[in-house]
Amino acid sequence: MTIINDQTYIDKILKGDANAYAFLVEKYKTMVYTLALKMVKSREEAEEISQDTFIKAYKNLSKFKGDSKFSTWLYKIAYRNCLDSFKKNKGKYQTDTIDEITIHKIKATEGILEGIERKERAAVINKCMLQLPEDERSILWMFYFEELSLKEIIDITDLSEANVKVKLHRARKRLLSIVKTNVEPELINHYGRK
Template sequence: MTIINDQTYIDKILKGDANAYAFLVEKYKVMVFSLALKMVKSREEAEEISQDTFIKAYKNLSKFKGESKFSTWLYKITYRTCLDSLKRNKERYNTDAIDEVTINRIQSTDSILEGIERKERAQVINSCLLSLPEEERSILWMFYFEELSLKEIVEVTDFSEANVKVKLHRARKSLLNIVEKKVEPELINHYGRK
């Protein structure tokens, strides 16, 4: 079976085939929803942001020039829609738990947390991630969980590459400091030596 790339569907949509957009929505709905949920921490709000993102992307599809991957362009729209929502609803957001955070990619904290049950590790990392400022949390999320490259994060955030590197470095350090404060010092000493 031949895999049709995103540009083929984009071309169909731009020629008037609105049904072709369903393919792109289906392909990227999990990515968009995951980012929204990680940023706003509310399933209901994440669903609204996802819908808004796909509407904005559809309306602005003619502006997509193919200079980056479609997924990066869509990720940028999602990111900005989340930031807008956070600004509008700042007082609504709290530190509710993020659903099912996969912590195995955060290598800098993995050695400290070795030996702790997987569920407990997920709860600790989840809590620690939520303690980070939204910008640091989203950059860590993009890099480790969504596996975006530095170049893609630059495109999404409009920060310079040097700025993204600095923010990523600071976010890692902040996360490690938070983990160290939340995890029993004996566990850190024990697992930190291994």
Template sequence: MTIKNDQIYINQILKGDANAFAFLVEKYKIMVFTLALKMLKSREEAEEISQDTFIKAYKNIDKFKGDAKFSTWLYKIAYRTCLDSIKKNSKKYQTGTIDEITINKIKSTEGVLDSIERKERAEIINKCLIELPEDERSVIWLFYFEELSLKEIIDITDLSEANVKVKLHRARKRLLTIVEKRVEPELINHYGRK
């Protein structure tokens, strides 16, 4: 039903009704802003990217063919706009490398996370996500928080299925390493014994 609703507004826009675009902006503005904020780590830049995304979408609405959902097409525009901004400001977004960790450490850290209260876990994960490289953070965000399918992520990022899976795998490992470093050792010991 929402895909049909989107198409109704898209058809109105194509017929010259610029006001119909306001519906799509209202419907997807939080989605676009959230992706930009997760990738860029700056509210101000995320707002600019959101505006740029909607301007590009409006100017190119005739290129939307309906092969995928409108939200996927819009995500793709937002994702690429973020990448362009990151490339333009690459010094600002450099991230240090993180050492690889063993499977045992992954399992023990997962056990710790499962034991921590949901709210605490969400706060920890959110702070740790910011430390991931942009490409991994965005793939994790799209998959786990936006609950997009692999196919939708592939469509948005133009990466191969294998590449998306590798990025997800690496991002999970890095995220667990970051979580392990952030969570106080006493907390790990306390919850790890349960």
């Protein structure tokens, strides 16, 4: 039903009804802004990327063939705009490299997180995700929070399936390592004993 609604509005826009585009902007503005914010970590930059995404999508709407969902096509434009922003502001975005960690450490960190209340865990995860490299953070976000399929992520990023899987695996490992080093030591001790 969602795809039919989107296509109905797309058809109206292509026939000259520019006002129909407001429906699509309203429907997807939060999704686009959230992706941009997760990638660039700046509200102003995320707003600019969002606006640019909708302008580009409008100008290129005739190129949307319906091979994927409209939201996937729009996500791809937003993702590319974020990558362009990284290139434009190269020195602004820096991420730390993290050493590889063992499976045992991952399991221990997962056990600790199990004990943290849902709200605390969400705040910790969100803060820690901001420390991931942009590409890994965006792929994790798309997969776990936006619940996009691997195929949709591949379509958006133009990466191979193997590359997306590797990035997901590395991002999970990095995130767990970041969580372990950023969670208060007393919290780790408290929940680690249980």
